Amino acid sequence: MAASRGTSSLLARSSDGAVFTSETAIGLGGVPELAALDDGRVRIYVCGAGIIAYASADEGKTWAREATVVAAGALNARTVCDPSRVAGASRFIYKIQP
Numbered sequence: 001m002a003a004s005r006g007t008s009s010l011l012a013r014s015s016d017g018a019v020f021t022s023e024t025a026i027g028l029g030g031v032p033e034l035a036a037l038d039d040g041r042v043r044i045y046v047c048g049a050g051i052i053a054y055a056s057a058d059e060g061k062t063w064a065r066e067a068t069v070v071a072a073g074a075l076n077a078r079t080v081c082d083p084s085r086v087a088g089a090s091r092f093i094y095k096i097q098p
Helices: none
Strands: 002-005 008-013 021-026 030-036 042-048 050-056 064-071 078-086 091-097
Touching (some): 002 030, 064 078
Antiparallel strands (some): 002 008, 008 021, 030 042, 050 064, 078 091
């Protein structure tokens, strides 16, 4: 699970989806969205200068930057954030302010 703490994100683990432990702060950005990848890696989308994607192959211990998913100022608007990946639809939803 990922949760926002200002400009950083918190990660927590659960074996049953009900009780979470091992809270870890990562300073990649805030307002996170997690996605499990088919190859076993985990991707996190965070807000910073736009929306950035990072991937982890070691269960979130380390992260490698993959790409800027939404550049700051995209669509000639301010990216408000709140990234949401639509699984199976090749779509990504986020908030903007004109």
